[in-house]
Every structure is written in structure tokens, then in C-alpha cells.
Amino acid sequence: xxxxxxxxxxxxxxxxxxxxxxxxxxxxxxxxxxxxxxxxxxxxxxxxxxxxxxxxxxxxxxxxxxxxxxxxxxxxxxxxxxxxxxxxxxxxxxxxxxxxxxxxxxxxxxxxxxxxxxxxxxxxxxxxxxxxxxxxxxxxxxxxxxxxxxxxxxxxxxxxxxxxxxxxxxxxxxxxxxxxxxxxxxxxxxxxxxxxxxxxxxxxxxxxxxxxxxxxxxxxxxxxxxxxxxxxxxxxxxxxxxxxxxxxxxxxxxxxxxxxxxxxxxxxxxxxxxxxxxxxxxxxxxxxxxxxxxxxxxxxxxxxxxxxxxxxxxxxxxxxxxxxxxxxxxxxxxxxxxxxxxxxxxxxxxxxxxxxxxxxxxxxxxxxxxxxxxxxxxxxxxxxxxxxxxxxxxxxxxxxxxxxxxxxxxxxxxxxxxxxxxxxxxxxxxxxxxxxxxxxxxxxxxxxxxxxxxxxxxx
Amino acid sequence: xxxxxxxxxxxxxxxxxxxxxxxxxxxxxxxxxxxxxxxxxxxxxxxxxxxxxxxxxxxxxxxxxxxxxxxxxxxxxxxxxxxxxxxxxxxxxxxxxxxxxxxxxxxxxxxxxxxxxxxxxxxxxxxxxxxxxxxxxxxxxxxxxxxxxxxxxxxxxxxxxxxxxxxxxxxxxxxxxxxxxxxxxxxxxxxxxxxxxxxxxxxxxxxxxxxxxxxxxxxxxxxxxxxxxxxxxxxxxxxxxxxxxxxxxxxxxxxxxxxxxxxxxxxxxxxxxxxxxxxxxxxxxxxxxxxxxxxxxxxxxxxxxxxxxxxxxxxxxxxxxxxxxxxxxxxxxxxxxxxxxxxxxxxxxxxxxxxxxxxxxxxxxxxxxxxxxxxxxxxxxxxxxxxxxxxxxxxxxxxxxxxxxxxxxxxxxxxxxxxxxxxxxxxxxxxxxxxxxxxxxxxxxxxxxxxxxxxxxxx
Numbered sequence: 057x058x059x060x061x062x063x064x065x066x067x068x069x070x071x072x073x074x075x076x077x078x079x080x081x082x083x084x085x086x087x088x089x090x091x092x093x094x095x096x097x098x099x100x101x102x103x104x105x106x107x108x109x110x111x112x113x114x115x116x117x118x119x120x121x122x123x124x125x126x127x128x129x130x131x132x133x134x135x136x137x138x139x140x141x142x143x144x145x146x147x148x149x150x151x152x153x154x155x156x157x158x159x160x161x162x163x164x165x166x167x168x169x170x171x172x173x174x175x176x177x178x179x180x181x182x183x184x185x186x187x188x189x190x191x192x193x194x195x196x197x198x199x200x201x202x203x204x205x206x207x208x209x210x211x212x213x214x215x216x217x218x219x220x221x222x223x224x225x226x227x228x229x230x231x232x233x234x235x236x237x238x239x240x241x242x243x244x245x246x247x248x249x250x251x252x253x254x255x256x257x258x259x260x261x262x263x264x265x266x267x268x269x270x271x272x273x274x275x276x277x278x279x280x281x282x283x284x285x286x287x288x289x290x291x292x293x294x295x296x297x298x299x300x301x302x303x304x305x306x307x308x309x310x311x312x313x314x315x316x317x318x319x320x321x322x323x324x325x326x327x328x329x330x331x332x333x334x335x336x337x338x339x340x341x342x343x344x345x346x347x348x349x350x351x352x353x354x355x356x357x358x359x360x361x362x363x364x365x366x367x368x369x370x371x372x373x374x375x376x377x378x379x380x381x382x383x384x385x386x387x388x389x390x391x392x393x394x395x396x397x398x399x400x401x402x403x404x405x406x407x408x409x410x411x412x413x414x415x416x417x418x419x420x421x422x423x424x425x426x427x428x429x430x431x432x433x434x435x436x437x438x439x440x441x442x443x444x445x446x447x448x449x450x451x452x453x454x455x456x457x458x459x460x461x462x463x464x465x466x467x468x469x470x471x472x473x474x475x476x477x478x479x480x481x482x483x484x485x486x487x488x489x490x491x492x493x494x495x496x497x498x499x500x501x502x503x504x505x506x507x508x509x510x511x512x513x514x515x
Numbered sequence: 516x517x518x519x520x521x522x523x524x525x526x527x528x529x530x531x532x533x534x535x536x537x538x539x540x541x542x543x544x545x546x547x548x549x550x551x552x553x554x555x556x557x558x559x560x561x562x563x564x565x566x567x568x569x570x571x572x573x574x575x576x577x578x579x580x581x582x583x584x585x586x587x588x589x590x591x592x593x594x595x596x597x598x599x600x601x602x603x604x605x606x607x608x609x610x611x612x613x614x615x616x617x618x619x620x621x622x623x624x625x626x627x628x629x630x631x632x633x634x635x636x637x638x639x640x641x642x643x644x645x646x647x648x649x650x651x652x653x654x655x656x657x658x659x660x661x662x663x664x665x666x667x668x669x670x671x672x673x674x675x676x677x678x679x680x681x682x683x684x685x686x687x688x689x690x691x692x693x694x695x696x697x698x699x700x701x702x703x704x705x706x707x708x709x710x711x712x713x714x715x716x717x718x719x720x721x722x723x724x725x726x727x728x729x730x731x732x733x734x735x736x737x738x739x740x741x742x743x744x745x746x747x748x749x750x751x752x753x754x755x756x757x758x759x760x761x762x763x764x765x766x767x768x769x770x771x772x773x774x775x776x777x778x779x780x781x782x783x784x785x786x787x788x789x790x791x792x793x794x795x796x797x798x799x800x801x802x803x804x805x806x807x808x809x810x811x812x813x814x815x816x817x818x819x820x821x822x823x824x825x826x827x828x829x830x831x832x833x834x835x836x837x838x839x840x841x842x843x844x845x846x847x848x849x850x851x852x853x854x855x856x857x858x859x860x861x862x863x864x865x866x867x868x869x870x871x872x873x874x875x876x877x878x879x880x881x882x883x884x885x886x887x888x889x890x891x892x893x894x895x896x897x898x899x900x901x902x903x904x905x906x907x908x909x910x911x912x913x914x915x916x917x918x919x920x921x922x923x924x925x926x927x928x929x930x931x932x933x934x935x936x937x938x939x940x941x942x943x944x945x946x947x948x949x950x951x952x953x954x955x956x957x958x959x960x961x962x963x964x965x966x967x968x969x970x971x972x973x974x
Contacts, residue, residue, distance in 0.1 A: 161757060161862035204702035215700050217709075218677065233949040239858040240890040241674050242927035243663035243713050244934055244945055245971050246953045250676075250709035254702050271759035298620060300730035341800055399698040403620035431699040468701035475703055486703055490692040493960065494705045500959030501952065512704050 061100040065121050072113040076104040087128050087146040093392045094136030094477050099146035106151050108263040116230030118145055118506055126508050127257040129199025134395045135476030137256045141510040149198055155179050163269045169198025169262050185269040188213035192378045198262045203474040204254030211430030212304040223249050224264035228502040257508035259501050273336035278370045279361040281353055286329040288356040290406040293429045295352045297402050301345045305334035306430040313424035320383030321376040332377050384424040384437035391439040394451050398462035399433040399471030419450045433471035480514045520559040524580050531572040535563040546587050546605040552851045553595030553936050558605035565610050567722040575689030577604055577965055585967050586716040588658025593854045594935030596715045600969040608657055614638050622728045628657025628721050644728040647672035651837045657721045662933040663713030670889030671763040675712055682708050683723035687961040716967035718960050732795035737829045738820040740812055741787040747815040748788040749865040752888045754811045756861050760804045764793035765889040766836055772883035779842030780835040791836050843883040843896035850898040853910050857921035858892040858930030878909045892930035939973045
């Protein structure tokens with residue numbers, strides 16, 4: 057164990073959280089990795105604070121002792137954001153799971169960082185409101201803000217960037233700050249809220265969030281439509297977005313991913329390139345939207361629309377979509393799954409996907425493709441055989457080329473998974489001199505370099 | 516003239532911009548103030564760069580000589596953001612007025628900072644797209660981003676915060692950075708784009724912007740409806756927002772402001788509390804929205820809807836609304852106009868407005884009230900007689916109480932006008948310890964304190 061984590065320091069932490077602290081190997085291991093293939097690094101100690109004040113006291117102690125601080129939500133990230141590469145104190149926020157206020161009239165709510173997205177939506181069930189941002193996992197809202205997460209609804213409702221009004225956070229020296237207000241807009245100074253969203257714990261620990269809520273639409277209709285050719289499916293997406301239909305979800309799964317979904321979720325969709333769609337609005341508006349998208353789809357050779365209209369049918373459909381990552385991994389038991397995502401302008405999406413598919417084929421690897429294509433974002437899950445020595449090299453080349461292609465197309469090296477460890481190498485290529493601005497901000501706000509060191513800003 | 520602005524330094528600037536430089540008194544005076552009552556402070560010299568590279572060279576020279584840099588768009592701000600309180604070099608960006616690209620398929624465009632919002636929309640006329648953010652003045656898009664401007668469309672389309680995808684900016688040492696990408700979302704590091712939006716030139720000079728565009732709706736219908744009681748008009752707004760009708764504009768003008776509008780714009784609206792409304796969508800959707808809002812309005816004693824359906828009628832209606840500030844000032848020729856704005860959660864809007872009206876009445880001053888009430892944002896234009904010594908004191912008390920009320924209601928001291936000089940005194944009350952984070956960011960990115968000194972962060 058690191059010298060910094062001596063008995064005295066542990067006693068200091070115990071004075072703050074009492075028995076809610078663990079140095080047990082199993083607990084540390086559990087907190088040393090997320091769902092990715094990135095190598096695990098356990099923290100030295102895990103604490104389970106109940107309040108922002110406790111988080112502040114913990115971080116203050118870490119600041120004094122120069123001990124790394126790693127915030128931990130549900131561990132469902134996929135770029136290694138929670139791995140404790142330099143050891144230190146993992147702050148597990150799962151006990152901070154209170155829903156502090158729901159302001160129905162203002163369509164917002166205040167939650168602690170450990171509340172998960174599904175629990176919030178269960179809590180909201182009788183209010184006629186919902187929180188739309190939905191990464192695959194049932195992640196914590198604090199973690200979702202810290203990684204600027206999004207999901208299937210982003211095309212209509214935006215990402216965490218668009219749905220957080222205000223934050224409470226503990227900064228590197230233990231100071232508690234409140235950023236933003238419940239007012240819908242403000243032009244009063246630097247946007248510290250957005251500086252923290254996506255900062256992956258490297259600037260502060262998010263402990264509370266004020267979130268925008270949205271009215272549950274009067275009508276919701278989901279559908280599945282399959283295509284013979286992948287390019288036709290993507291062209292349907294592009295045309296739909298350009299038609300300005302306010303579609304709520306438009307998700308693409310290639311034939312490999314559809315086969316994986318059928319096996320994992322027990323569905324019997326045709327194993328072909330497929331779009332999962334959802335329309336939200338008034339009954340009349342949903343009918344209108346549906347008509348337009350059906351016509352676009354037919355123009356591009358799309359098959360019949362298979363509708364899921366009742367809530368339980370829709371839930372099954374979207375659960376199958378949300379489980380795509382687990383389904384892909386299950387396709388090759390014992391294989392490693394390298395998950396990655398990029399995002400490009402919609403006009404480049406077809407070219408980007410077709411070129412990527414060609415390279416997957418050339419590589420000989422299995423790599424299902426699935427994505428939030430309405431915003432130009434898609435994922436690969438590159439499966440590698442740990443017994444084949446060159447599989448990892450092939451995966452690395454595939455990944456590198458995918459990212460370079462996205463950047464060449466004025467896209468970004470991650471639409472929603474974040475930087476963590478997995479995209480560190482591409483920060484300079486994507487941001488150029490703006491990376492120096494990020495470095496200066498990091499130095500200013502974390503002068504002792506204790507906040508999730510080794511993430512976002514490489515040393 | 517300040518010692519820092521010696522002949523040598525001027526020669527350096529001339530080597531960069533040639534004749535596009537002025538120290539003429541009239542030019543300096545023009546650039547030393549905006550449209551507010553804040554006392555003017557002329558810069559020492561005004562330069563008119565043509566390119567980002569020229570801006571970079573100018574700022575580099577200022578950095579070396581520790582000379583203040585004040586970016587200037589159209590001078591239509593109203594919180595004194597462009598006043599050169601410590602002299603220095605005013606960078607007038609009006610010649611950087613090229614529209615560099617319109618990507619119709621991606622619904623975005625790239626413009627230089629000096630392009631105004633109206634010019635952009637004229638340019639877009641044949642594309643079926645438009646840029647929605649519309650402060651009253653025909654401001655430059657760079658200035659609008661720098662002040663996080665918004666306007667009547669924010670309730671549906673958001674503010675500059677929501678409609679800027681990427682920026683080019685010149686930082687304090689002259690470094691040119693590119694922030695953000697044309698992809699619709701990204702989770703790659705700190706959000707430098709949003710750090711610059713609303714920074715009022717205190718962190719960098721914005722020289723180019725990539726903006727989101729929106730499809731011109733199939734149907735647009737505007738209407739005016741008046742009420743006997745102000746409270747009923749506000750309650751109609753609150754109920755409309757809570758009904759989740761995707762209304763495009765919902766603007767409130769009190770009876771004082773309506774009288775001002777009639778006099779200034781030659782209209783003959785009833786001089787009563789009035790809502791200006793606009794519905795966007797498909798024809799069917801606009802009909803549906805209209806029906807709901809008409810019913811809500813009738814429930815609250817609203818009068819008949821007076822429709823403006825043809826483009827020229829609608830333009831006349833919205834021009835009258837956009838001219839509200841000038842109309843209010845014209846109400847009392849020779850008076851000073853103290854313009855301010857605040858924003859509160861929608862559930863507090865009625866209480867906030869009614870209490871504010873009561874205090875205006877008590878003060879004996881004339882202060883028209885107008886606002887983007889769909890997002891809880893409203894403005895006062897407090898008119899003071901320069902010949903009455905106690906008018907300014909009364910205005911100050913009214914203003915102070917308005918801001919405190921907004922903050923007590925979990926609102927913000929400015930919804931869209933920004934900080935400049937006018938709201939500096941309230942930054943600590945609104946942000947608390949988060950202001951120290953802003954200070955640390957300012958010190959890190961502007962170590963010589965040359966970027967629009969005296970704004971946002973008080974010394």
C-alpha cells in the first residue's frame with residue numbers, strides 16, 4: 057500500500073465516515089475497474105459517504121495528504137474512468153441516493169449523485185414527467201454528468217450537457233460549490249456547470265444535480281424496420297434527420313449486432329441491418345411523423361414497420377437495444393470486448409459507417425456496430441480472442457483508423473463514452489492548442505493533481 | 516493617453532492592420548460605450564482586423580505590452596461589456612463578416628464573429644434553414660456568443676449556449692484555439708466552448724463560430740392577445756409552459772410597455788397587459804397548439820387572438836416587440852433608461868412580476884416591463900429624470916430589490932444581458948464559492964489580466 061495511505065490517514069477517514077470505509081481486497085478490486093477491457097487498478101481504500109459534507113471532509117483530507125481521489129458511481133463506464141491508476145481514495149457515491157426535490161411545475165428535480173436514471177424515472181412515474189438521458193446501463197446520474205453521457209434519446213432530448221441545470225460539487229481543496237440556478241437560462245459569468253459536465257472527476261466530485269425533466273408524451277409509438285443493405289438503413293436515418301421530423305429515437309444495429317441481440321434477448325428479428333425507431337408527441341403528431349418516416353424508409357428499400365405500441369412491448373424492444381453491448385460480448389464467450397464510439401456530422405455518417413464496415417471485414421475480426429445514428433454517433437464492440445496474439449493488434453489498428461476517420465470528417469473521438477484511458481491518445485489530435493487551455497484549467501483547479509489523476513489530461 | 520500605448524506599440528499595431536486603426540476621438544468615443552446608461556470609457560485605440568491571424572497578432576502584442584484588449588461587435592450590449600474601463604485596444608470585429616460555410620445537410624454553418632444575426636438569416640433565406648437566437652438588436656454573432664445572448668425564441672430553440680457547436684478564439688497570449696467539432700455531441704474533455712460562451716471577452720476573443728441551424732417550420736402563426744389583469748396574462752404563460760405545448764415564442768408586455776410600443780411603432784394594440792405568441796410546426800401541429808393555448812388563455816380571461824399569418828404581418832409584429840427597448844426609452848425623452856433583466860423558475864414568475872410591479876408603483880418611477888416569460892425571464896426599463904436628484908437612488912433600490920428577489924426565488928441576476936459592469940455587485944450573492952472557481956480560471960487563462968479587465972470578475 058502506498059506510503060500516503062498510512063494508518064493516520066485511514067484514521068482521519070474513519071473519523072469522517074466511521075465504518076463506511078473498506079480496505080478489503082474484494083471491495084477495492086470491485087472499485088478498480090468498469091465494464092471495459094482497460095486493465096484494473098484498485099484504489100487503496102473505498103469510502104461510502106452519506107452527504108456532501110462528508111465528501112468535502114474526505115477530499116480535504118486527501119488534499120492535505122496529496123492522495124488521489126476517484127469518484128465512483130455504478131462502475132458502468134467503458135473507458136476506464138474509475139480505474140485508480142495511481143491508487144488513492146475511491147469515493148463510492150452509491151449511498152447518496154436521495155431524490156431531494158421534484159418541482160413538477162418547473163419540470164426539474166434535485167437529486168444526489170448516486171441516484172440511478174431508472175430509479176429517478178420510477179420515482180417520477182406519477183408526475184407525468186420523465187428524465188430522458190439513457191445510456192445502456194442503469195448508471196448513476198452523477199456519473200452520467202461526469203462523463204457527459206447520452207443515449208438513445210439524444211436526437212430529441214439532448215445529452216447530459218443539455219439536461220443539467222445546476223450542480224453541487226466538491227472541488228480539489230474540499231470547497232463545496234453550487235453552480236447554476238433553477239432558472240432556465242442565465243448569463244452570469246463562466247459556465248462552471250458545463251465545465252464540470254464531462255470532466256470525469258478530474259476537476260471536482262459532483263454530489264448533487266438539478267436536472268431538467270420532460271413531459272411524458274401523450275402518444276409514444278416504437279417500431280422496428282429492417283433493410284437488405286446497411287447503406288440504405290443509414291441513408292434512411294440521414295434523410296429522416298434532414299426532413300426535420302422530431303423523431304425521439306432512431307437507432308441502427310448492423311446484421312452482426314442483430315444476430316447478437318436475437319441470441320442474447322431471445323428475440324426473432326431478421327438478422328439484417330435494422331433501425332429501432334420511436335415517435336413521441338400528440339396522437340396527431342405521432343401519426344404525421346410516422347407517415348413521413350415510413351415514406352422515407354420505403355424510398356430506401358426498408359421493409360415493413362413492426363410496431364410496439366403497448367408499454368410492455370416498447371420496454372422489451374428498448375431493453376433489447378440497451379442490452380446490445382452485453383449481447384455483443386456474449387457473441388464470443390471468453391473473448392475480450394473493446395468498446396468504442398465516435399460521432400460525425402450526419403452528412404458523413406454513411407461514408408463513415410461503410411468504410412468502417414469494410415475495414416472490419418478486412419481485419420477478420422467480429423465487431424458488431426450499433427449506434428445513436430440520429431446524432432451521427434455509433435459504437436463498435438471489437439471482439440478479440442485472448443488466445444490469438446495478433447487479435448489485439450488488429451483491434452488497435454481498427455480502433456485507431458476509426459478515430460482518425462471521425463476526426464478527418466470533422467467529428468469527435470467520442471460521442472458519449474468519454475476519454476478515460478481509452479481516448480487519451482487522441483486528445484491532442486482532436487483539440488490541438490485547446491488542450492493547453494484544458495491543461496491550464498486543470499492546473500488551476502487541481503494544483504496538487506489529486507483529482508482522478510491520469511484521466512483526460514495525459515502527463 | 517496611457518503610457519502603455521506609446522508610439523512604438525502603435526507602430527506594432529499598424530504593422531499588423533495597416534490603416535485599419537484609429538485613435539481619432541470620435542472613433543474611440545463610439546467604441547467606449549454600448550446602449551446602456553453605464554458611463555462611457557473610450558479605448559486608447561481601435562483596430563479593425565480582417566482575419567483571426569490579425570487578431571492573434573494584435574493580442575500577442577497586447578500580451579507583451581500588458582495592454583487591455585476589449586472585443587467589440589456592434590456595441591448593442593446593455594450592461595457595459597465593451598466600455599474600456601482601463602483603456603487599451605478595442606478590437607472591432609465588424610470587418611470579419613464572412614459567412615464561411617453553410618452545411619445544409621448537417622444544419623450548421625460557420626461564420627466570422629462580425630456577421631450579424633439578421634445578415635445570417637438573409638443569407639440562409641433559400642436554404643429552408645434559419646438561426647433562431649434573436650436579441651432585440653441586430654447584434655454580431657460573436658458578441659451574442661460572448662454574452663450568452665438569447666431572445667424571444669429561447670423557449671423553443673434555446674439560447675447561444677444551445678446553438679453554438681464550435682468556436683475559434685484567440686486567447687490572452689495570442690494562441691488561436693479551435694473548440695468543439697461539427698458533430699452534434701462529444702464527450703472529449705473539458706467544455707471549452709461553453710467556457711467561452713458568456714465570458715464577455717474576459718478569457719479570449721471569439722473570431723469564428725459554428726452554429727446550429729433549424730428548419731424553417733412548415734407553418735408559422737403569430738398572435739397578440741390582451742388581458743385586463745397582468746396576473747392573468749402571467750398565469751396564462753405559466754399554464755402554457757406547464758402544458759408542454761412546444762410554443763415558439765411567448766412574450767409579455769405590461770400596459771406601460773404596450774402604450775410605449777403603440778407610440779413608437781405606430782401600432783394600435785389595446786394598452787393592456789399583452790402576450791405576443793408564435794406557433795411553429797406542421798400545419799396540423801400549429802392548429803393543435805393554437806387550440807390548447809386559446810383554451811388556456813380563455814380560462815384566464817384573455818381576449819380575442821389577433822392573428823398575424825402572412826410574413827410581412829408577422830415581421831411587423833415582431834419588429835414592434837424587438838423595438839420594445841427603444842420604445843420604452845422614447846416614452847420619456849431626455850430621461851435615462853436603466854435596463855435590466857432577471858430570470859426565475861416559471862413557478863415563481865407570477866409572484867416575482869406582481870411584487871416587482873407593486874414596487875415600481877411605490878417608487879413613483881416609470882418602468883415598462885417586458886419579457887421572454889416562457890423561460891421565466893423579464894426585463895425592466897427604469898426611466899429616470901436626470902434633473903431629479905433622487906430618481907437614480909430610487910432606480911438603484913428598485914433594481915437591487917428585483918435582483919435579490921430573483922436570487923431568493925432560485926433565479927439568476929441576469930437571464931440574457933450578462934454581467935458587464937451592471938451586475939458585478941451580485942456575482943458573489945449568486946455564485947458564492949463558485950466565484951472563486953471563476954477567479955481561478957480567469958487567473959489561469961489571463962495571467963496578465965489584459966482581457967476585458969474589470970468585467971465579470973471584480974478586483
